Amino acid sequence: MRGANSIKDQSLTKKLLPCTLHILLLIPLLPIVLLSFYFYSLSLAPSPPTKLSPSAVHSCFCNIADKDYVSDTPCDYFNGRWVRDKRGPLYNGTSCSTIKESQNCIINGRHDTSYLYWRWKPSQCHLLRFDPNTFLQLITNKHVAFIGDSLARNQIESLLCLLATASALKRVHHKGSRRWHFAAHNASLSLYWSPFLVQGVQRSSTGPLHNILHLDRVNEKWARDVDQMDLIVLSVGNWFLVPSVYYEGGKVLGCLNCDGLEYTDIGFYGPLRKALRTTLNSIIEKKVGKGNGIGVIVRTFSPSHFEGDWDKEGTCSKSRPYRKGEMKLGEVDEEMRRIEMEEVEKAKAKAKQLGGFSLEALDVTKLSWLRPDGHPGAYMNHFPFANGISKRVQNDCVHWCLPGPIDSWNEILVEMMKPRVKNPTF
Structure with a gap:
């Protein structure tokens, strides 16, 4: 062995x-x-961002008849889910001075900061983190105008905070708008308050009890400056939910919730459609009709998340995003989004033969619906529970905390503005 x-x-x-x-x-x-x-x-490490030359900086806002695209498969940024992100936002409530006090949630005493650590992730493509230098290069020598309601203000304040991390901005005087200038890029951002887009008078305690809207007359407050604009971002919707009287051709067309008035209640879907159509037609006529190109973005309806009636102690107490399919979008929100998307397509068809006009939808409705945790809620007020829990605390479940989910709107916005085609108009 x-x-x-x-x-x-x-x-x-x-x-x-x-x-x-x-x-x-x-x-x-x-x-x-x-x-x-x-x-x-x-x-193999990623190279630093390549600085875009002026000749290379252009956006997808172009002659929509031009089919010479750089990419044949554009990203669907609006279909996806919210994922955890340990990095958090680019700015905070103390580093940015342009945040409206009622949306500065952390400064107002909100202790739960988990809502800051989510990012929107499209299902079939990658959404880059917001790069302020890229955005500023894209708007060099340009004027970008946000026109609409308080959600337009919410979005531009988010954008200003993001841009201020890379470049100094200065508030400049302008009759008719709030305007900021980035001298290093000769670029301007402006906000025009026009909650109906068309001509109208807001109801108030000292004025009319109902909104008064002229659905066939554009609001000259912003329309007179259209020739100075290179890109327009439109925001409309929430004010159409308020009791109103509608006019067309100088005559009463109907009303919404107009108790005590002898008018026919026609709801608000039709008036919303007419107002948006009047606005888009006016831009086409005023800008494109003169041979000047322009880009337009319609930001779709931003849903609210009141648990209960907004004026009867309704709250928004959720502490995390909805999972996709967990909660169905409301019928009213869905219909308002559908109207806005349809009017975008109709305006595209009308301007197609004119050239020099591009129109896109910043379709934030569904991705925003998934973020019931991102509103100021009771923290629209400074330390609302400092003296204990009172019987009634006003909540804001319409606007968005800054920083917060609305920053993702601007991440998508900059992607929509990046070079996509030759012969740009913006």
């Missing part, structure tokens, strides 16, 4: 000896191999 084992040992030795010699020969080369892997990995 020992003889047999000895023969086996010799055979095993003969098999292992060559392998052992190869390993011993490789040991002196090990440092060289490791250094090679190290420098190879460095070569």
Whole structure:
């Protein structure tokens, strides 16, 4: 038996000896191999962002008849889900001075900060983190105007905070709008308050008890400056839910919730459609009709998340996003979004033969619906529970905390503005 084992040992030795010699020969080369892997990995690191030359900086806002696209498969940024992001926002309530006090949730005492650590992730493509330098290069020598309601203000304040992380801005005087200028890029952002887009008078405690809207007359407050605008972002919807009287051709067309008035209640879907159509037609006529190109974005309806009636102690107490499919979008929200999307397509068809006009929808309705945790709620007020829980605390479940989910609207906005086609108009 020992003889047999000895023969086996010799055979095993003969098999292992060559392998052992190869390993011993490789040991002196090990440092060289490791250094090679190290420098190879460095070569794989992402390169810093390439600075866009002025000639290369243009957006997807173009002649919609031009089919010479850079990419044939544009990203659907609006279909996706919210995912956790440990990095958090680019700014905070103390580093940005342009946040409206009622949306500065952390400064107002909100302790739960988990809502800050979510990012929107499209299902079939990648949404880049907001790069302020890229946005500023895209708007160099341009004027971007936000026109609409308080959600337009909410969005532009988010954008100003994001841009202020890279460039100084200055508030400048302008009759008819709030305006900011980035001198280093000769770029301007402005906000025109026009909650109906068309001509109208808001109801108030000292004025009319109902909104008064002229659905066929554009609001000259912003329309007179259209020739100075390169990109327009429209925001409309919430004010159409308020009791109103509608006029067309100088005559009463109907009303909404107009108790005590002898008018026909026609709801608000039709008036919303007419107001948006009047607005888009006016821009086409005023700008494109003169041979000047312009880009227009319609930001779709932003849903609220009141648990109960907004004027009867309704709250929004959720602490995390909805999962996709967890909660169905409301019928009113869905219909308002559908109207806005349809009017975008109709305006595209009308302007197609004119050229120099592009129109896109910033379709935030569904992605915003998934964020019931991102509103100021009771923290629209400064430390609302400092003296204990009172019987009634006003909540804001319409607007968005800054920083917050609305920052993702601007991440998508900059992607929509990046170069996509040749012969841009914006």
